[in-house]
Amino acid sequence: MSGKSSVGAYLKNNMRQYGMLLALVAIMIFFQFMTDGTLMKPVNLTNLFLQNSYIVIMALGMLLVIVSGHIDLSVGSVVGFTGGLAAVLIVNQHWNPLLVAVVCLGTGALIGAAQGYWVAYWRIPSFIVTLAGMLVFRGATLWLLNGQSVGPFPKEFQLISTGFVPDLLPFIGTVFGMKQFNGIAFVLGVALAGGIIGLAVRARKRAATYGMVDEPFSFFVGKNGIIAVAIIYISFLLATYRGLPNVLITMAILIVAYMFVTNSTVVGRRIYAIGGNEKAAKLSGINTNRLVFLSFANMGLLAGLAGLIFAARLNTATPKAGVSFELDVIAAVFIGGASMSGGVGSIVGAVVGAFIMGVMNNGMSILGIGIDYQQVIKGLVLLAAVIFDVYNKSKSH
Amino acid sequence: MVPILEMRGITKTFPGVKALDNVTLAVMPGEIHALVGENGAGKSTLMKVLSGVYPHGSYDGEILFEGQPARFQGIHDSEAKGIIIIHQELALVPLLSIAENIFLGNEITRHGMIDWPETFRRTGALLKKVGLNEAPQARIDSLGVGKQQLVEIAKALSKKVKLLILDEPTAALQENDSATLLNLLLEFKAQGITSILISHKLNEISRVADRLTVLRDGATVSGMERSDITEARIIHDMVGRDMANRYPHRAPEIGETLLTVNDWCVFHPVHPDRQVITNACLSVKRGEVVGIAGLMGAGRTEFAMSLFGRSWGQKISGAVTLGGKQVELMNVPQAIRAGLAYVTEDRKALGLILDESILRNTSMANLQGVSSGGVIDANRERKVAEDYREVLGTRTPSVFQKTVNLSGGNQQKVVLAKWLFTDPQVLILDEPTRGIDVGAKFEIYSIVNQLAGQGRGVILISSEMPELLGMCDRIYVMNKGTFVGELTKEEASQERIMEIIMSAETSWPEHAKAGSV
Numbered sequence: 036m037s038g039k040s041s042v043g044a045y046l047k048n049n050m051r052q053y054g055m056l057l058a059l060v061a062i063m064i065f066f067q068f069m070t071d072g073t074l075m076k077p078v079n080l081t082n083l084f085l086q087n088s089y090i091v092i093m094a095l096g097m098l099l100v101i102v103s104g105h106i107d108l109s110v111g112s113v114v115g116f117t118g119g120l121a122a123v124l125i126v127n128q129h130w131n132p133l134l135v136a137v138v139c140l141g142t143g144a145l146i147g148a149a150q151g152y153w154v155a156y157w158r159i160p161s162f163i164v165t166l167a168g169m170l171v172f173r174g175a176t177l178w179l180l181n182g183q184s185v186g187p188f189p190k191e192f193q194l195i196s197t198g199f200v201p202d203l204l205p206f207i208g209t210v211f212g213m214k215q216f217n218g219i220a221f222v223l224g225v226a227l228a229g230g231i232i233g234l235a236v237r238a239r240k241r242a243a244t245y246g247m248v249d250e251p252f253s254f255f256v257g258k259n260g261i262i263a264v265a266i267i268y269i270s271f272l273l274a275t276y277r278g279l280p281n282v283l284i285t286m287a288i289l290i291v292a293y294m295f296v297t298n299s300t301v302v303g304r305r306i307y308a309i310g311g312n313e314k315a316a317k318l319s320g321i322n323t324n325r326l327v328f329l330s331f332a333n334m335g336l337l338a339g340l341a342g343l344i345f346a347a348r349l350n351t352a353t354p355k356a357g358v359s360f361e362l363d364v365i366a367a368v369f370i371g372g373a374s375m376s377g378g379v380g381s382i383v384g385a386v387v388g389a390f391i392m393g394v395m396n397n398g399m400s401i402l403g404i405g406i407d408y409q410q411v412i413k414g415l416v417l418l419a420a421v422i423f424d425v426y427n428k429s430k431s432h
Numbered sequence: 433m434v435p436i437l438e439m440r441g442i443t444k445t446f447p448g449v450k451a452l453d454n455v456t457l458a459v460m461p462g463e464i465h466a467l468v469g470e471n472g473a474g475k476s477t478l479m480k481v482l483s484g485v486y487p488h489g490s491y492d493g494e495i496l497f498e499g500q501p502a503r504f505q506g507i508h509d510s511e512a513k514g515i516i517i518i519h520q521e522l523a524l525v526p527l528l529s530i531a532e533n534i535f536l537g538n539e540i541t542r543h544g545m546i547d548w549p550e551t552f553r554r555t556g557a558l559l560k561k562v563g564l565n566e567a568p569q570a571r572i573d574s575l576g577v578g579k580q581q582l583v584e585i586a587k588a589l590s591k592k593v594k595l596l597i598l599d600e601p602t603a604a605l606q607e608n609d610s611a612t613l614l615n616l617l618l619e620f621k622a623q624g625i626t627s628i629l630i631s632h633k634l635n636e637i638s639r640v641a642d643r644l645t646v647l648r649d650g651a652t653v654s655g656m657e658r659s660d661i662t663e664a665r666i667i668h669d670m671v672g673r674d675m676a677n678r679y680p681h682r683a684p685e686i687g688e689t690l691l692t693v694n695d696w697c698v699f700h701p702v703h704p705d706r707q708v709i710t711n712a713c714l715s716v717k718r719g720e721v722v723g724i725a726g727l728m729g730a731g732r733t734e735f736a737m738s739l740f741g742r743s744w745g746q747k748i749s750g751a752v753t754l755g756g757k758q759v760e761l762m763n764v765p766q767a768i769r770a771g772l773a774y775v776t777e778d779r780k781a782l783g784l785i786l787d788e789s790i791l792r793n794t795s796m797a798n799l800q801g802v803s804s805g806g807v808i809d810a811n812r813e814r815k816v817a818e819d820y821r822e823v824l825g826t827r828t829p830s831v832f833q834k835t836v837n838l839s840g841g842n843q844q845k846v847v848l849a850k851w852l853f854t855d856p857q858v859l860i861l862d863e864p865t866r867g868i869d870v871g872a873k874f875e876i877y878s879i880v881n882q883l884a885g886q887g888r889g890v891i892l893i894s895s896e897m898p899e900l901l902g903m904c905d906r907i908y909v910m911n912k913g914t915f916v917g918e919l920t921k922e923e924a925s926q927e928r929i930m931e932i933i934m935s936a937e938t939s940w941p942e943h944a945k946a947g948s949v
């Protein structure tokens with residue numbers, strides 16, 4: 036095979052993976068242009084991360100749920116409930132915020148586990164169980180908050196969401212000759228980019244010793260080069276504002292962890308197997324019920340975390356907090372290429388999907404497009420992404 | 433005479449695979465034309481091209497039907513011309529009635545509403561034609577596979593059929609059901625309906641086919657007239673060489689007892705008072721291939737699955753020893769750890785994740801074997817998959833191919849690879865050669881012999897008696913959920929097995945009833 040055709044064939048086979056990433060880049064360029072550069076201004080970029088963190092975090096859990104062949108409609112209500120619980124305990128009862136955070140995460144996990152129990156061990160369709168959960172916990176939130184907003188939170192609690200990593204390396208700014216420059220943000224960005232390249236090179240080398248490399252070298256260099264440059268550029272932009280938001284760190288760690296779980300661990304592989312063919316998975320010795328149960332508990336835990344972040348960001352808990360978040364989260368996962376019937380999907384896809392939604396929200400808001408049009412456009416994008424998917428699939432058959 | 437159907441120079445490629453390469457096929461009016469070839473030779477693909485599943489333009493070449501060029505855009509176009517295909521996978525809706533299935537998409541209506549009396553009347557007439565004695569209102573899932581196959585044929589007859597295509601209609605059928613179906617084909621022939629029959633059961637083909645076409649690796653290799661058709665010739669053309677034996681030779685080296693099952697009792701998972709397996713006892717020695725014969729519904733699969741970590745049934749009791757030690761097999765992971773493996777009879781529904789690659793299917797039952805500390809080593813996993821592909825001779829462009837795109841024989845090899853990788857002491861094979869060509873069968877038999885040669889035990893469940901007789905050192909005969917006879921290789925013959933089944937059929941019912949109350 037000639038070099039050229041193998042690159043073409045490789046691209047064709049991996050269209051899925053690159054397509055959505057290209058779409059995100061295209062959307063970003065589009066809005067960058069339309070908003071006269073506002074989109075990528077450091078302050079807006081920081082905002083973009085803060086605004087989308089809870090959707091991204093929940094998309095990680097939702098991906099596992101959807102891959103295992105289920106769905107969780109309750110996450111928006113769980114966000115509201117855990118946020119409300121945090122407010123009541125901290126603001127009204129004056130509990131220690133750290134303790135409250137632990138309690139709220141535990142509550143989220145418990146709610147998820149309770150729903151997962153019915154789905155996994157009683158075989159009640161997850162759509163129904165979590166639809167019930169959605170109603171129950173929305174109601175419970177209203178009851179908990181007495182129908183009112185509760186706030187504000189003490190400073191320490193707000194830091195979860197609005198805090199920034201303190202600059203431990205302020206001298207870097209002077210090297211660049213800039214007064215306001217967050218050294219640690221930039222250094223961590225460069226280190227992350229370096230780490231990604233290092234890992235990729237190592238993986239490729241190991242694959243080579245087995246004689247099992249299929250990614251063309253040009254692709255390898257191109258892909259990792261672009262990723263590295265993008266990371267360094269973004270960290271540079273963030274550094275010129277206030278540095279790294281705490282949330283970004285949390286999000287990044289979670290993304291990496293979930294990527295690792297889904298790509299490389301036995302547990303992750305088994306969740307895919309369950310979604311692909313539950314009976315075959317069971318006959319292959321996989322404890323399908325337990326994994327479904329755990330994936331719901333995990334979803335609840337992440338929804339609890341999202342609830343804390345969201346409440347801290349608004350600095351108040353409202354009965355309406357988290358309404359229709361489940362739709363954004365589910366849309367992100369499907370835009371990212373997951374399949375409704377389970378067994379297919381990726382963390383990277385879900386994260387990219389969440390950012391596609393986020394960038395569009397943000398860009399359209401800057402442009403002053405009304406919420407009515409925004410909803411229509413987001414709906415169409417979801418549809419288009421899935422049609423693109425189905426079309427691609429039918430073409431390769 | 434002019435052919436009713438001519439396919440000329442048909443070429444069809446899938447990404448990475450040339451499934452058909454310049455294939456020609458001519459079918460004469462009123463004949464039964466057999467299409468044979470190894471798994472993956474392209475038989476199903478050719479029929480999908482013919483029936484418009486792959487629309488005109490997605491392949492090269494031309495099709496003439498009744499002398500007219502045919503350019504079908506979809507299955508509707510071909511059905512309008514009277515070409516009806518019954519696919520390899522049955523396409524009935526299990527929760528609907530026979531009548532609803534037969535007229536699905538073709539409902540008989542009056543004033544826009546379904547005319548039920550007429551629907552039932554016509555269904556009744558069609559069922560009579562195919563010799564199926566069931567009510568039109570009966571639900572599909574209440575019928576066995578044999579009867580479902582007849583419903584498919586009745587459905588085909590409900591349309592105006594000139595050319596009937598049957599893709600492996602008898603693969604899942606018992607011998608007597610197959611015979612019924614083949615007689616039906618002969619009857620249709622007398623009525624002037626042309627049929628194309630795809631089958632791996634060569635005895636059936638030599639019985640009913642008027643002419644036959646052999647495909648190999650996507651190309652037409654030969655055609656035969658009724659007078660020249662012999663099984664040996666078909667095999668020769670299919671695999672491209674002579675095959676002296678259908679069953680590879682093995683010098684059995686039988687060691688000590690490996691597995692014993694005592695007083696195994698199992699009840700139906702939905703009806704807790706229905707006993708399905710009653711006091712079944714069985715043993716397997718090292719290096720031994722043990723067969724289980726029986727009619728469909730005898731309980732062989734239920735026995736195997738209940739043994740394999742209680743994957744079927746409830747209220748299971750009995751004692752199992754493996755390697756001399758008592759073992760508890762409460763769930764599948766325990767069974768696998770104890771050294772048991774079960775290769776299911778339904779590889780698509782229970783054996784494979786069709787949308788996943790060969791690689792991932794291979795490692796699925798033994799992920800520990802390719803991981804450390806819960807982390808999968810991608811390279812080791814790939815090495816394992818590549819190794820099994822080579823050892824088993826799985827034909828595929830790469831181990832990243834989705835298993836849904838493989839032919840039946842190659843899918844079976846992937847399922848085998850999955851279980852071989854768990855390194856089992858006792859391997860239970862449930863209908864391992866269903867729908868598989870002679871060449872691949874031979875390869876699978878060779879693998880079985882190899883496993884026995886390594887001192888493992890093999891339990892072979894099969895509806896094909898020649899296979900049991902050719903492969904097994906000992907054969908158990910099962911009837912109504914218990915073993916009613918045991919024959920050594922020397923004692924066993926088709927007649928002996930049938931005799932045992934028949935005498936059990938007549939003597940057992942009273943006892944079985946008593947046992948189930």
Ligand SMILES: Nc1ncnc2c1ncn2[C@@H]1O[C@H](COP(=O)(O)OP(=O)(O)OP(=O)(O)O)[C@@H](O)[C@H]1O
Nearest residue numbers: 446451471472473474475476477837838839840841
């Ligand atoms: N959708 C597809 N994508 C890729 N390859 C395919 C697809 N469908 C069939 N093939 C390949 O085309 C070849 C012919 O397959 P086909 O199903 O026609 O074989 P067959 O003769 O019917 O085999 P069997 O006896 O097992 O049914 C095989 O190599 C198969 O892997």
Ligand SMILES: [Mg+2]
Nearest residue numbers: 475476477520
């Ligand atoms: Mg076929």
